[in-house]
Amino acid sequence: MPQRILLFAAFSATLALSQTPPSAPCNCKGLALLNQVSNKYNGANSYYIESVEERTMTGEYRHDWQKTILLAAGAPGRQYRYEGRSDHSNAMRVSDGKTVWTYHVSDHHYTENPAPSGKFDQHRIIPIQEMAMLQAQSLRLQLSSLTRSLNSAEQLRDESLKVNGHKVRCYVVRVRSADEKRPTPNSSFEKTVWIDQKQLMIVQIVEHRHIAARFPGSGATDPMDEDRVITFSKTILDGTVPENLFHFVPPPEAKLLDEFPDPRTSFGSNLTGDQIPPLNLKSADGRTESLESFRGKPVLIDVWATWCSPCVEALPKLNQLYGEAARKGLALITIDQDEEAKTATDFLAKKGYTWPNFHVAGEVEKLLGSS
Secondary structure, three states: OHHHHHHHHHHHHHHHHHOOOOOOOOOHHHHHHHHHHHHHHHHOOOEEEEEEEEEEEEEOOEEEEEEEEEEEEEEOOOEEEEEEEOOOOEEEEEEEOOEEEEEEOOOOEEEEEEOOOOOOOOOOOOOHHHHHHHHHHOHHHHHHOOOOOEOOOEEEEEEEEEEOOEEEEEEEEEEEHHHEOOOOOOEEEEEEEEEEOOOOOEEEEEEEEEEEEEOOOOOOEEEEEEEEEEEEEEEEEOOOOOHHHHOOOOOOOOEEOOOOOOOOOOOOOOOOOOOOOOOEEEOOOOOEEEHHHHOOOOEEEEEEOOOOHHHHHHHHHHHHHHHHHHHHOOEEEEEEOOOOHHHHHHHHHHHOOOOOEEEOOOHHHHHHOOO
16 A cells, blocks of 8 residues: 555646646747847948937936937948037047047047047046947947847737838837846846837837936935937938038037047146136125236136135145245136125135135126036
8 A cells, every 4th residue: 555655646736737837938039030130230331320318317315307419320441420419518520430538528628539449448447438439339229139138028919100201110019127137136127119110220128127226335215217219210221321420520619639638637628739718807895806817927716605614724825835835926816706806805804815806797607617
């Protein structure tokens, strides 16, 4: 009897294993479609891509909205053009295969160098002006590697999407966190991709991502929801890309620099080499004097305010410099940013500082740029 029970148990276990349901099938149709699209972007000899991204980040202590406009174009012979614009970044990089120009639009400064045979120096400090431009530079690569991190993707029902006022019939593919080969810890997402059926090119991507951001050492979390809508307003793959895109004509106000200032030491507007704009300086007694009247002298201008602690702390050293260099012809001018001119004048008189102080009521930031 014991032997029969043992044999029956072994048979039951074998039967149970044979009836175990198979693992969930792979959504191979959606993945194959994304692969086909990625390969088209990757294999194009020439390309032109315009995109607009709107991103919203929402949390208990944060709500941000940002818009980024990108343009990426490329052609054989190391010709390319990358442009990126956002709230804090506006720059472009252009190469005709022989020369590469990088232009910081907001600063009106650009550099001109021989086109490198390889990639740009990956170890340099990236100026904030170039952040969106670098997104444009990597745009085609991102579209060429849609499936690199995926095991599966689900194809949904076809839809029509309105792009630039025209209805486009699209394949629709959805990707979720579970489709990733290696899901990101503390993060989940759902992304939907609309693909033009005729051209097999992406016209829109909508993504929702939930992030549980952990602060090291505290164990606390600040959940964050990120929503992105990326619309591709124009895409050309292996078509005619205008030659003039790959040549840079500096605007009249643009200034050529040997190299951009080091971002670690340069903040605000960089005026190196620029002609100082006209300033009408007003003293506490109402007298007005033009900065032009100091022409021919070395002039040190210090912008300060009585409410600015670092500014006030620097005044003794400024006074020491003034005492040592005034006899050599240095003209020291301070320009206060207080609401009332008398506030700064009384403060300087109390401290015994005798250099000329002026008040321009907010015009300094407008003319010289904030720092």
